[in-house]
Amino acid sequence: MALWILLVALLSGMALVMQQPRVVRRIDAERQAVAVMEWTLEEMRAGLIPLQSTPDVGWTVSSFVVGSPAPDLKVAVVVVPGATPGLYQVSLTARYTVYGQRLRRRLQTMIWRQGGGPP
Amino acid sequence: MRPRRRLNLGLPRGKGPETGYTLVEMVISLLLLVLVVEIAAQLLGETQQMLVDAGREALDPAAALVAVRLRADIMGASSAIAMVKPDLSCAYLELFGNPPGPIFYQLAAGTLTRTVAAGGVPLVSSVVLRDATAFHCVTSSVGGATGGPTVVLLAYRYRRSRTRRSPLMLMPALWAPPREEVRESLILTLRGAGLGTAW
Secondary structure (H helix, E strand, O other): OHHHHHHHHHHHHHHHHOHHHHHHHHHHHHHHHHHHHHHHHHHHHHOOOOOOOEOOOOOOOOOOEOOOOOOOOEEEEEEEEOOOOOEEEEEEEEEEEEOOEEEEEEEEEEEEOOOOOOO | OOOOOOOOOOOOOOOOOOOOOOHHHHHHHHHHHHHHHHHHHHHHHHHHHHHHHHHHHHOOOOHHHHHHHHHHHHHHOOEEEEEEOOOOOEEEEEEEOOOOOOEEEEEEOOEEEEEEEEOOEEEEEEEEEEOEEEEEEEEEEOOOOOOOOEEEEEEEEEEEEOOOOOOOOOOHHHOOOOEEEEEEEEEEEOOOOOOOOOO
16 A cells, blocks of 8 residues: 555656656747747837738747757737827737647737838 | 464564464565665655756856846847857947947857946946857848848857756666757847837
8 A cells, every 4th residue: 555655656746857848848939939029029110021910920930959840930910000090009929839739929019100001 | 284384583483373474475575675775766866866957957047037138238229230250150249328338248258248338448247148159140220221220130059958858867878968059039129219110
């Protein structure tokens, strides 16, 4: 009986400890997704990429860790005109996979673009 | 039925037939003892390994804080100069608009340093990122030097501890390198002089 209890405790502890790599990769992927959404917004503000809705911006993103496979990160953009002329509400949604689990992060902001809004 | 022979361990004999231990009982109890000792040794080894890992990870660069520092300096700057070496790595990134003086970022001897200068004299120099292996910087603007907002594109690499895939003590042939290289990129727009009509 004592051995069974010990076995169950060891297996439970092992499951907890083995979560660590998964947690690290998930945090890395989330940080990368936020960074890529930030790129997108900054380049939209600077006018390097057009301010318009798209299902995928088309970034080719390499993995955080050198030598690891590239993530399947896709960033969708939705641009909606605001109440004030020249003001646009921009929503970015990043979708990516970590160890087979589909994850999503969303970022919203407003961009002022006089006379140069989405087509 | 013939009674089983008992192992004589020199203990005082009792009156009942259940005194003493058979050889099979002794072997089983020894096996259980070996199993428990083996599990305890494994736990001890893994605990020690995790302590070593935690100590190593504590020395890793705080990547999120580095990005925050870079982001704050770049967004606060009004203009920037990115000097590139012939091998396309960054000689230094100079950010203007900071009240004390320009801020320089440069990679030297595996360390990314941040220096605040005034009148051509360095005032404060601090280490931003240790174990850095590469630093690239480029500035870009849509309408040229006098056009739209300037964008700073940064890419840097550094080494950090690799997370162990399993806490189990593996064969040396299955060990992965203890460190891994990470690359991060930042693309930021300078805001120190305002963004004009593109904020």
